[in-house]
Amino acid sequence: MNEQLYNVSANPHVRDKASTQSIMRDVLIALLPATVFGFWNFGVKAIINTVICILTCVVSEYVWQRFMHKKITINDLSAAVTGLLLALNLPPEVPFWIPVIGGVFAIIVVKQVFGGLGQNFMNPALGARCFLLISFAGIMTDFSYNGFGGSFDAATSATPLAALKAGEAVNIQDMFLGLTAGTIGETSALLLIIGGVYLIARRVISWKIPVCYIVTLGIFVLLFGGHGFDMTYLAGHLFGGGLMLGAFFMATDYVTSPITSNGKIVFGILLGIFTGIFRLFGASAEGVSYAIIFCNLLVPLIERFTTPAAFGKGGKK
Numbered sequence: 001m002n003e004q005l006y007n008v009s010a011n012p013h014v015r016d017k018a019s020t021q022s023i024m025r026d027v028l029i030a031l032l033p034a035t036v037f038g039f040w041n042f043g044v045k046a047i048i049n050t051v052i053c054i055l056t057c058v059v060s061e062y063v064w065q066r067f068m069h070k071k072i073t074i075n076d077l078s079a080a081v082t083g084l085l086l087a088l089n090l091p092p093e094v095p096f097w098i099p100v101i102g103g104v105f106a107i108i109v110v111k112q113v114f115g116g117l118g119q120n121f122m123n124p125a126l127g128a129r130c131f132l133l134i135s136f137a138g139i140m141t142d143f144s145y146n147g148f149g150g151s152f153d154a155a156t157s158a159t160p161l162a163a164l165k166a167g168e169a170v171n172i173q174d175m176f177l178g179l180t181a182g183t184i185g186e187t188s189a190l191l192l193i194i195g196g197v198y199l200i201a202r203r204v205i206s207w208k209i210p211v212c213y214i215v216t217l218g219i220f221v222l223l224f225g226g227h228g229f230d231m232t233y234l235a236g237h238l239f240g241g242g243l244m245l246g247a248f249f250m251a252t253d254y255v256t257s258p259i260t261s262n263g264k265i266v267f268g269i270l271l272g273i274f275t276g277i278f279r280l281f282g283a284s285a286e287g288v289s290y291a292i293i294f295c296n297l298l299v300p301l302i303e304r305f306t307t308p309a310a311f312g313k314g315g316k317k
Contacts, residue, residue, distance in 0.1 A: 088245060
């Protein structure tokens with residue numbers, strides 16, 4: 001948007017003073033608590049990887065737009081948000097070239113090749129994360145870490161979700177607070193919820209997608225998890241992995257989520273179902289990234305069936 005208003009649907013249009021820059025600034029503010037906690041939890045290498053990721057995304061966008069003779073839009077902060085989200089989805093001990101490859105892929109391949117902001121068909125950060133998972137599975141699934149600041153000592157690479165899938169006991173309080181193994185920004189459900197509530201209060205995002213997503217996954221886990229109405233097992237799935245990060249900060253991406261009110265509800269429900277399927281019946285303990293990307297592809301179909309009919313000829317009387 002960059003201080004301009006774009007019409008993205010048939011009139012009449014709802015006009016708003018919000019710009020892309022102000023929206024992205026709010027997202028950065030909302031992510032700040034989980035980011036700072038991730039730095040404290042995982043140490044210097046997490047900080048360095050995050051900085052590399054953000055710089056790579058911003059520089060990639062600048063170079064591409066300069067080379068293609070397009071308007072430079074790095075001031076809208078969207079590239080910085082993509083870099084931060086990608087960094088928060090990385091294990092803290094990945095080598096420094098991983099965020100470089102991921103950042104270039106997110107900006108160039110997922111975003112700019114398809115026309116830039118507003119034209120990408122999937123969330124750039126998640127697209128890059130899935131690309132890295134497929135290309136460098138061993139590195140991207142190694143969560144081993146020696147601990148930092150007395151927060152925890154992850155002697156093995158097992159995340160709480162992996163332990164839960166293996167039938168092992170997990171510490172729900174540590175999962176809620178974030179004192180566990182995981183990616184840089186996904187561990188603290190508490191701080192991610194606080195950030196999500198901030199975005200809802202600021203009307204940057206709608207509550208419909210994250211709430212429908214989380215509630216649907218909870219119901220799916222209770223019905224098909226094989227543990228009955230075990231609240232500890234349920235809490236493990238809700239507080240573990242990338243659910244809160246994905247539900248509040250990536251599933252709600254304006255470009256890759258429905259704009260219709262009913263579409264947001266359908267989108268959230270589908271996200272919960274697919275995440276449940278991937279987690280409970282798939283080989284991996286996680287499933288948020290692939291569920292969001294898959295549902296991104298369904299957005300045009302969802303909007304087709306949830307767009308209100310126009311009044312007049314062919315519409316409602």
